[in-house]
Amino acid sequence: MKNNLTETKIREIFKENGIKFSKPRFEIYKFVLQRRTHPTVEEVYKGVIKEKLPGISFATVYNVLNKFVEKGLVKELTIGTSKRFDGYTKPHIHFICKECGKIEDVEFQEFNSIANKVKEKGWELRETSLYVFGVCPECRKKKTK
16 A cells, blocks of 8 residues: 655656646545545545645545546445445455455455456457455454454
């Protein structure tokens, strides 16, 4: 995860992706990168407002997140009816707890073999997503008590 990026490095990332640097964009990007909780737009809005930019509008947060998704800096996840944002853009599995809704990232090296099989069939791979649903250890412990 890129959670220790400096402002200078984020400026470079924005420049490479054709995104003009601004304080709101910087704070929104940093917020998403620093949280492996896959926040919703509402959570990003509340977090950025509360922590850094009290004057920012909800529409600004929404539009900035969509721009980051368009440029590949952030992934958008749709789980049920909820849209969430993930700053960790390398291929990985999302374990989702059916009890509490917690989402946990798990590395999965086999994405390369999946990509190769897709290419062998003549497809152009653009994105990979894998969701696995179950019950997290915390919820399992609660059930046994």
